[in-house]
Each structure stands twice: as structure tokens, then as C-alpha cells.
Amino acid sequence: MNRKQFVILLGLVVVLGAWGLNRMRDQSSSWSGGGKAVGQKVLGDFAINDVAQISVKHGTDELTLAKKNDLWRVAQRGDYPANFSEISSLLLKLKDLKVIQTETVGASQLPRLELAASGTNAPTIVEFRDASGKALKTLTLGKKHMK
DSSP states (O other): OOHHHHHHHHHHHHHHHHHHHHHHHHHHHHHSOOOTTTTSBSSSSOOGGGOOEEEEEETTEEEEEEEETTEEEEGGGTSEEOOHHHHHHHHHHHHTOBOOOOOOOOGGGTTTTTOOSSSTTOOEEEEEEOTTSOEEEEEEEOOOOOO
């Protein structure tokens, strides 16, 4: 191999390497999410000790858990006692829940993701209220994604 062939081969390696790095950078940016909210908490500054009511709505169905006399109760079942450990576990997990990926979707995709305003593809809405009934935080849940 003479000097001219070596220079041509070296030039091709540099060009192909630069193209490959550029391609890899473009592909990684498409799946990384890249939104400014990635890594931040979903509910922000969520004071779980202030929560006195939890309302879960899906379509026409509704469940209300209320704290009465320091006990959690199911309002729709004649104030039947609710499982405190499950409620406290949920609140602790939601407090630390972080955004890992953001997706921008159009209005035509909302029914497919079960985020449409009404109908059979309505979202599940979880609302956290204080003792006076004032809404502290609201969480909108769409379609379940299970692998």
C-alpha cells in the first residue's frame, strides 16, 4: 500500500466516523425525551400530610376516600374503613414520582391514549383535597402500559 492509498483510506475512515457519530447523536435525541420536565416530580411540591380526601373518577364511576376522626373511610360504602397502609403507600409513591419521558401528541391521539375529555376513552382523574375540600393536586391518568 503506497502513501496515496493510505491517505485516501484514512480520509474515508474520518468521513464515515463523523457520519456515524452524527447519526448516533440524532437517534439518541429522538428517544431520550429531552423535555425540560424530565427528572422533575410529577406532582411538584406535594404535602401528603395535608391530604384529607382522595377522589378517583373514571367516566361515571367515582370513589371517595375521606379521613374522618383520623381514620380513612370509603364514603360510597357507608364510611367503611379503608386500608391505611395502602393509602399511605400510594401517597408516598406519588410524592416521589418523577417524569422520565415526555411525549407531544395531537388532539387526534388523545382517545387512543385514553385521555379524551369524555366518552369511553375518558381518563382516570385522581384528585387530592384538604380537610376543607379544596383541591391540592390533580393527577390525570391515561391508558395503562404493560409489557
